[in-house]
Amino acid sequence: AQSVSQHNHHVILSEAASLELGCNYSYGGTVNLFWYVQYPGQHLQLLLKYFSGDPLVKGIKGFEAEFIKSKFSFNLRKPSVQWSDTAEYFCAVIPWGDDKIIFGKGTRLHILP
């Protein structure tokens, strides 16, 4: 079955530290890839997406992600985190031709001021 794995369940960083959250998926064909963010008490919001083209995708709030097809990965990065980045982050995949989006279990990010 298709799945999305997020390696880190809980990450704690200090402000200004660099961030990388891992995401791997298990599907051999073409995929659409997403990162969503959920701030405390809020709904999921799109951070960035990859459909085709440049594998380095830039999103909102200084986040970026790199699609590495050979590694089935779509890791999320940010050079310098802020306290306001405290949230839960979800990686998601839509296999090409499918109707359903598959979410990872999420990574809870806590930034210390």
Add this chain to the structure above:
Amino acid sequence: NAGVTQTPKFRILKIGQSMTLQCAQDMNHNYMYWYRQDPGMGLKLIYYSVGAGITDKGEVPNGYNVSRSTTEDFPLRLELAAPSQTSVYFCASSPPRGNNQPQHFGDGTRLSIL
């Protein structure tokens, strides 16, 4: 532009009671989805619909029912509430998959079964 609207935001039910979680979208999206979110478990798909009159089961459909009589509305029904259904429920919508657009989420319904 309201986007995806869910009601109610909070609800407490007794075991065995029934209720309907409402979801409406005003973006003329064909696809709509219901998820439940439990701590540390991510989002699990309950049911989804690719258009009016068409619904299909997701990963965790047991104990729930849906209907899609219009493009705008996609209510989720709990017939006999059980403690295991305590969760946060999110509705989402998107254009057809060919449009390469992400899902839009509602604000969620926090449901407690006591």
